[in-house]
Each structure stands twice: as structure tokens, then as C-alpha cells.
Amino acid sequence: KRRDRIRNFSIIAHIDHGKSTLADRILEKTSALTQREMQDQMLDAMDLERERGITIKLNAVQLTYTAKDGEEYIFHLIDTPGHVDFAYEVSRSLAACEGALLIVDAAQGIEAQTLANVYLALDNDLEIIPIINKIDLPGAEPDRVRQEVEDVIGLPGEDCIPASAKDGVGIDEIIESIVEKIPAPQGDPEAPLKAMIFDSLYDPYRGVIVYVRIMEGTVKPKQKIRMMANGKEFEVAELGVFTPKPTPKDELTVGDVGFMIANIKQVGDSQVGDTITHAAKPTPEPLPGYRKLNPMVFCGLYPVDTNDYNGLREALEKLELNDSSLQFEAETSQALGFGFRCGFLGLLHMEIIQERIEREFNIDLITTAPSVIYGVTLTDGTELEIDNPSEMPDAQTVDHIREPYVKAEVMVPNEYVGPVMELCQKKRGDYVDMKYLDENRVNIVYNIPLSEIVYDFFDTLKSSTKGYASFDYELIGYKESNLVKMDILLNGEKIDALSIIVHRDSAYDRGKHIAEKLKNLIPRQQFEVPVQASIGQKVVARSTIKAMRKNVLAKCYGGDVSRKRKLLEKQKEGKKRMKSVGNVEVPQEAFMSVLSMD
Ligand code: GTP
Numbered sequence: 012k013r014r015d016r017i018r019n020f021s022i023i024a025h026i027d028h029g030k031s032t033l034a035d036r037i038l039e040k041t042s043a044l045t046q047r048e049m050q051d052q053m054l055d056a057m058d059l060e061r062e063r064g065i066t067i068k069l070n071a072v073q074l075t076y077t078a079k080d081g082e083e084y085i086f087h088l089i090d091t092p093g094h095v096d097f098a099y100e101v102s103r104s105l106a107a108c109e110g111a112l113l114i115v116d117a118a119q120g121i122e123a124q125t126l127a128n129v130y131l132a133l134d135n136d137l138e139i140i141p142i143i144n145k146i147d148l149p150g151a152e153p154d155r156v157r158q159e160v161e162d163v164i165g166l167p168g169e170d171c172i173p174a175s176a177k178d179g180v181g182i183d184e185i186i187e188s189i190v191e192k193i194p195a196p197q198g199d200p201e202a203p204l205k206a207m208i209f210d211s212l213y214d215p216y217r218g219v220i221v222y223v224r225i226m227e228g229t230v231k232p233k234q235k236i237r238m239m240a241n242g243k244e245f246e247v248a249e250l251g252v253f254t255p256k257p258t259p260k261d262e263l264t265v266g267d268v269g270f271m272i273a274n275i276k277q278v279g280d281s282q283v284g285d286t287i288t289h290a291a292k293p294t295p296e297p298l299p300g301y302r303k304l305n306p307m308v309f310c311g312l313y314p315v316d317t318n319d320y321n322g323l324r325e326a327l328e329k330l331e332l333n334d335s336s337l338q339f340e341a342e343t344s345q346a347l348g349f350g351f352r353c354g355f356l357g358l359l360h361m362e363i364i365q366e367r368i369e370r371e372f373n374i375d376l377i378t379t380a381p382s383v384i385y386g387v388t389l390t391d392g393t394e395l396e397i398d399n400p401s402e403m404p405d406a407q408t409v410d411h412i413r414e415p416y417v418k419a420e421v422m423v424p425n426e427y428v429g430p431v432m433e434l435c436q437k438k439r440g441d442y443v444d445m446k447y448l449d450e451n452r453v454n455i456v457y458n459i460p461l462s463e464i465v466y467d468f469f470d471t472l473k474s475s476t477k478g479y480a481s482f483d484y485e486l487i488g489y490k491e492s493n494l495v496k497m498d499i500l501l502n503g504e505k506i507d508a509l510s511i512i513v514h515r516d517s518a519y520d521r522g523k524h525i526a527e528k529l530k531n532l533i534p535r536q537q538f539e540v541p542v543q544a545s546i547g548q549k550v551v552a553r554s555t556i557k558a559m560r561k562n563v564l565a566k567c568y569g570g571d572v573s574r575k576r577k578l579l580e581k582q583k584e585g586k587k588r589m590k591s592v593g594n595v596e597v598p599q600e601a602f603m604s605v606l607s608m609d
Contacts, residue, residue, distance in 0.1 A: 015195045017266040019087045019224070021105055023132060024114035025122035025481060029144040032176035033114060033185075034088065040186055041074035041086060070104075070210060071222055071268050073252045078190045086189065087268035089209070095127070095483050096357030099304055102131045103209045103284045106300055107224035107268060110138040110193030112185065113164075117143045117151035117173075120159050121448060123422050123481035129164055138193050141166050142185060147175040155449060163448055196266030203294035204228035204236070206263070206271070206287040211278050213332040217249075219275035222268075223287060226298060229264040235290035236273060239297040243280050244290045245273035279335040304336045306354025307415065307486065308361055308465060309398040311342060311379035311508060312368070313350030315599075319374045320349050326372035327351060330364060337364060342399070346508045346592045347377055352399060355381075358465060379508045379602050383462045386413035386489050401507035403496040406547050412494045412512075415461040417484040418443065422454050423476050430475040431455055438463035439492075439514060458487060462512065497522055497551070499529070500543040501595045508602055522552035530554040532601045540595055 024030040070090035077083050091104045105111060111132045115121055132139055141160050143153045153173050161168035172188065174181030198205075210222040230236065230247060237244045251259040252269040263269050275281055283304070286297035314323050327339045338354035355361040361381060368374055387395040387403070388410045397403050419440070421431050428445075432455065435442070440457035447453055459468075464484060472480050495518055499509035513521050522544030529542045533556050540556040591597075 013085075014200075014264075014266045016082055016084045017087070017196055018084055018110070018189050018193045019089065019108045019196060019266065019268055020110045020112060020189060020193055021089045021091050021108050022112045022114060023091065023105075023125075023128035024144075025116070025119075025124040025128075028114045028116040028119070028122075028125070029176045030114060033112070033142070033144065033174070033182075034090075036176050036179060036182045037086075037088065037186060038072075038074065040182060041076045071107075071253055071270075072255045073268070076186060076190070079187060080190075084190055089268065091128075094357075094359050095124075095485075096355075096360045098127070098131065098485065099302060100210070100283055101128070102134065103207070103300070105131055105135045105137060106284075106298075107207060107209045108135070108137060109196060110140065110189070112189070113139050113141045114144045114176075115141065115156055115160060115171075117145045117153045117156055118148045120152075120156045120452065121163050121422070123420055123483040126163070126420065126422075126454075127483040127485075139164075139166060140185070140188050140192055141171045142181070143171050143173050144176050146173045146180065147178050159449055163446075163454075198225075198227045198265035200227075200229050200264045202227040203292050204230050204287065204289045205294050205298055206230060206236075207298050208281055208283055208285045208287065210283060211281040213278050217272050219272075219278055219281050221271045221273070221275065221281045221287070223263070223271050225263050225265055225267045227265060227294065228289070229262055230271070230287075230289070231262045236271075236287050237290045237293055238280060238282075238285055239288055239293075240282055240285040240301060240303070241280065245275055245280075248272045248274055277335075278333060282335060304356065306336060306338050306356060307461065308355045308357055308381045308383060310353060310355075310361060310381045311344060311347065311350055311399070312339075312353050312365070313344065313347040313377040313379075313508075315375040315377055317348055322372060323351065323368065323374050323376075326368045326374060327353070329372075330367060334364075336360070344379075344401075344508045346506045346597075347379075350377075354398065358469075377599050377602060380511060381465050382512070383415050383460075383465060385494070385512060388412075400496055400510040400512045403510070403512060406495060411491050413489040414492050414494060414512075416458050416487050416490050417461050417464060418487045419457050419459050419464065419482065419484040420454060421457075421472065421480050421482050422448065422452060423480040424452055425450075427476040427479060428453050428455065431472070431480060434468075434471055434475055435459060438466075438468060459484075460490075460492065461486065495546050498545050499525060500541075500545060501529075501533075501592060501597070502540045503543075504592075506592055506597075518546060519551050522546075526552040526554040529601055530556050533595065533597055535559040536595060 022030050022034055072088050074086040075083055076086055089104050089107055091101045115125055143156050146153050157168040157171045160166050160171055172181050172184050205227040206223040206225050208221055208223055211219050214220050232247050232250055234247050235244055236247055249259055249272040250263050251257050284301040288294045314320050331337050336356050339351045342352040343349055365378055382398055382400055385397045387397050389408050390410045423431055435457040438459050440459040443456040443458055445455050472482060493515045494512050495515050497511050497513050497518055498505050526542045526544050535557055537559055539558045542554045543550045544552040
């Protein structure tokens with residue numbers, strides 16, 4: 012059977028351990044094209060086929076390989092995103108596979124994302140083929156890493172394939188082991204259709220292009236399909252595989268990995284992890300593992316120039332077409348005016364969106380400090396979810412507040428164990444576990460509030476370990492904490508966009524720090540500006556921005572008007588990223604200043 016000769020797999024690795032390089036080597040032996048050539052070819056294809064215009068993500072390619080047994084095999088190499096924010100997408104890409112190549116750098120050994128990816132692969136019952144890459148490096152220690160794979164991951168050390176993706180060493184063995192070790196897909200082509208969505212993207216010409224893995228059944232063009240998460244129905248217009256060119260097929264059946272176009276207008280209707288079935292003969296049970304993705308980190312986005320408000324809305328709408336996990340709604344801030352409250356999967360996701368708005372849509376933004384979602388129980392029993400600190404109800408009406416916690420794993424060389432534990436304690440972490448990976452490196456596990464991760468964790472971790480730490484986390488749930496809302500007042504006026512939620516024990520220090528920081532960030536005004544941090548009515552810290560010593564206009568006293576105007580123009584220029592809050596000019600950095608510790 013054709014299906015016995017299909018192998019579906021991904022490559023998983025910590026960043027920089029050689030995933031792309033190995034993929035290139037595999038492509039060279041199976042498609043006569045390297046990844047770069049594929050990309051070029053696709054760009055050409057896209058130019059040529061403008062009117063057909065399929066936008067392609069190179070994340071599921073079909074390859075063919077004639078193995079030593081003389082048979083021709085069909086490989087589907089499925090790419091996975093490489094960041095903790097997108098862990099769910101990674102897990103769904105892996106669910107589309109029967110096996111994974113696990114790359115570990117021979118000089119660095121197992122790192123945090125190695126382990127995180129292994130957990131996801133094991134959750135999906137994948138056959139894992141361990142590869143020790145970069146054995147050509149002078150610092151390579153393949154035997155130590157082999158031992159680590161055995162001790163930490165629990166795979167037999169002798170199964171590791173030593174390789175150098177750079178020099179092409181071990182590649183044949185890797186490809187043969189894909190054939191030998193990774194099982195062929197299982198399933199009944201006659202059963203009701205179960206196709207799993209592992210990715211999708213919006214194409215302006217064709218609508219949504221859905222990346223699917225067929226788990227059960229068979230699908231053909233013109234058939235009516237149903238999305239099981241929301242029940243919406245569509246008619247299949249086109250099916251195919253990427254070779255890497257999009258190549259139409261007259262059916263996709265069990266084990267196949269390809270694309271589906273069905274006149275779907277929003278990526279939100281083709282959610283990652285969802286099951287597609289036939290409308291006429293639906294399966295009773297969707298595939299396991301579907302989860303609606305909820306944003307974890309929120310912030311306010313405001314145009315510096317209020318005239319950009321509609322442009323900002325259009326930018327967000329455009330980005331949302333391709334990103335169903337981006338959320339936004341209009342909000343008004345007393346301090347910043349009209350803007351949007353936006354929800355993201357994590358910090359990287361947030362930074363990507365902010366940067367795209369500024370770069371692709373040319374809109375200067377004021378962004379407020381990111382916040383997590385707090386669970387608030389009021390004294391009358393009402394439950395609220397608060398993602399904007401300024402909306403936290405008055406302390407008197409609050410019974411208790413819960414906050415999201417993550418399990419954080421940090422891997423570091425021995426000598427940094429002290430600083431890492433100190434940091435985790437300072438971040439209100441609860442110690443969970445510490446394990447030696449080998450005699451030089453340690454895996455430290457803490458449960459830490461997500462808000463503390465958002466608040467300057469990465470940067471501090473990096474600087475206190477000279478960049479040697481690797482880090483990964485996953486959400487584990489909510490826990491009650493002694494949290495309070497802290498307001499910041501400028502010139503006696505509460506600035507809603509600067510409010511934050513803090514732990515009571517660190518409120519005084521945070522308040523003091525923010526007051527000092529704002530004093531330095533906000534330029535002197537014509538008058539003295541008091542800065543206060545308060546909890547309820549109680550001021551916990553204060554500082555003062557002194558009045559400008561010299562009035563710029565004083566220089567032109569009695570002078571000519573045009574010079575005066577020029578000076579004013581110049582000042583305006585410098586205020587590009589300033590927001591007039593009450594009667595105080597506040598620069599963009601100030602809104603983020605509540606975030607960093609230094
Ligand atoms: P990300 O895409 O950033 O996650 O990295 P990656 O895992 O795809 O790694 P990539 O293939 O980009 O390789 C990272 C670096 O390691 C590059 O500079 C490669 O040239 C280098 N590299 C990859 N394989 C080898 C190898 O076998 N030996 C040596 N010496 N260097 C290698």
C-alpha cells in the first residue's frame with residue numbers, strides 16, 4: 012500500500028542547534044533542492060502565478076526518497092515554530108507526525124527548548140530519533156551528550172546518531188532511520204473524515220489556505236466540509252501538496268499532509284488543532300487536543316498621533332486576518348485618548364505585532380506595560396477577569412485576587428545556580444526541583460507568577476548568567492496572591508495608563524523605583540511636577556520633577572518672532588513620542604518604565 016511508504020516527521024531542537032541546516036541536507040537528498048532554492052523557486056512561482064497567487068509558508072513539504080530497500084518513500088517534513096509563545100502550534104504540528112528528529116548540539120548538550128520539545132513529542136506519542144549534531148566542532152563532546160540524552164530524556168544513548176549537518180556527516184543514516192524507525196500512518200480511508208488543522212494562513216487571492224493532516228477518511232474537491240469547533244461549513248475548492256510548489260491533487264487520504272482551499276474568509280474559521288469532517292457524513296468524535304487559544308498577555312496600543320487611530324484599527328484588522336490568536340478591542344484612556352486593548356499569546360507575539368504595526372503600517376505607537384489576566388473575586392461573590400490594571404476594582408470591594416502561574420525551567424552551568432535561584436526567589440518563585448544534567452549543568456525548576464516573567468525576567472536572567480541560561484515555561488494555573496493596585500499620579504492627577512498590579516510586599520520598593528525612574532524620564536516642564544505612587548489613598552513613594560531652569564524662549568526675549576517660532580517647531584519635533592497627559596508632557600519610555608527593574 013502507498014500509505015505504508017509515507018513518513019511524517021518534524022525536526023525539533025533548541026534554537027541554533029542546527030534545525031535549518033539539517034533540513035537543508037535532507038532536502039538535498041530527497042528533492043534536489045535546498046531550502047533556499049525552494050524559497051527562491053516559490054518566490055518565482057508566486058511571481059508567475061500572481062493571478063492564482065498562493066502565499067506559501069514553507070512548513071509542510073512533500074519529498075521522495077528511494078531507500079536502501081529499493082522502495083520509494085514519501086516524506087512529509089513539517090516545520091514547527093520555535094518559541095514558547097507558540098507551544099500550542101508546535102504541539103499540533105507534532106500531532107500531524109508519527110516521528111521527530113531531535114537535534115542536540117554536541118558542544119552545548121540539552122537546553123531548555125530541547126526538553127520542552129521532547130515533552131511535546133512524547134505527549135503526541137512520537138517516535139524520537141536523537142541526533143547529536145555539530146560533531147565537527149572542536150568543543151564537541153558527543154559522549155557526554157549521549158549520556159545526557161540517556162539520563163535526562165530517557166532514550167538509549169546508543170540510539171543517538173552522530174552528525175554534522177554542516178559537513179554532511181551522518182545524513183544518510185538519519186534518512187534511513189526515518190524510513191526504518193518512524194511508523195507509517197494508521198487509519199481507515201473509508202471512515203468518516205478526520206483532518207487535523209495544524210496551520211492556516213490568509214491569502215488575499217484565495218482566502219484561507221488550511222494546512223491539514225488527514226487522520227481518517229478521504230477528502231475530495233467539491234465536497235462539503237464542516238469545521239467541528241464552530242460547525243461552519245464550506246465547499247472544498249482545491250486540495251494539494253507542497254513539493255514545494257503547490258501541486259493540486261484530486262484527493263487527500265489517510266496519512267497525507269497538504270493544503271485545502273475552501274472559500275474560507277477568516278483564519279478564525281480554521282483554527283489550529285480543529286478537526287475538519289464531512290458535512291454529509293460527519294465523524295461523531297473530533298480529534299483530541301483541540302484548544303481555543305487564549306491570549307495571556309495584554310497591553311494598550313495608542314497612536315502617538317491621534318489622526319492615526321483609524322489607521323491603527325485597519326492595521327490590527329489586517330493582522331488579525333492572519334493571526335487568530337491576536338485579540339483587540341477599542342479602549343479609551345484618560346491619559347492616552349483613543350486606542351486599543353490587545354491580547355497576545357506571549358511577549359514575543361506582542362513585540363512582533365507592535366513592530367509590524369510600526370514598520371508595515373507606519374504608525375508610531377505608545378504602548379502600555381503588558382499585564383496578565385487576574386481573577387478577581389469581589390466581597391459580594393462576583394467573579395471578574397481583569398486584564399487592565401486601571402480597571403481593578405477598589406480594594407474595599409475585593410475579597411481576593413488570583414494570578415496565573417507558570418512552571419519555569421532554567422538550564423544553566425553550575426556556577427550560575429546561585430544567581431538564578433536568587434532571581435527566581437526575588438520573582439516570588441516557589442522552588443520545585445533541581446537536577447544535575449551532568450557534572451557541569453543544572454536544570455532548575457520554579458513555579459513563578461506569569462506577571463513576574465513579564466516583568467523583566469528574560470533580561471535579568473540573561474545578564475545574571477552571561478547569556479548561558481536557557482529558559483522555557485508553561486502555564487500551570489491560577490493561585491491566590493496578596494496583590495494590590497498601585498496608581499501613579501503626576502501633578503496630583505492619576506494616570507490610568509501607568510497603573511500596575513503589584514504584590515503587597517514589593518509595593519513600596521516598586522513605587523519608589525517607578526517614582527525615581529519617572530523623575531528621570533519625564534523632561535522638566537515649566538513648573539514643578541510631583542510624582543506619586545499610591546495604593547488607594549495612601550502615597551507610598553514620591554519624587555519631584557523640578558521646573559525648567561531656563562525658559563527656552565527667554566533666549567529670544569525681545570528677539571524676532573520667526574526665530575521664536577523655529578525654536579518652538581524644533582521642540583515639537585522632539586516631542587514626537589510624547590503624549591500630553593493632563594498638562595505634563597510624558598515620553599513613550601515612561602509608560603514602559605513601570606516594567607523594568609534597573
Ligand atoms: P534557528 O532557526 O535559529 O532555531 O536555528 P536552527 O536550529 O535552525 O539552526 P541553524 O541550522 O540555523 O544553525 C545554527 C548555526 O549552527 C548556523 O550558524 C549553522 O551554520 C551552524 N551549524 C549547523 N549545523 C552545524 C554543524 O554540523 N557543525 C557546525 N560546526 N555548525 C553547524
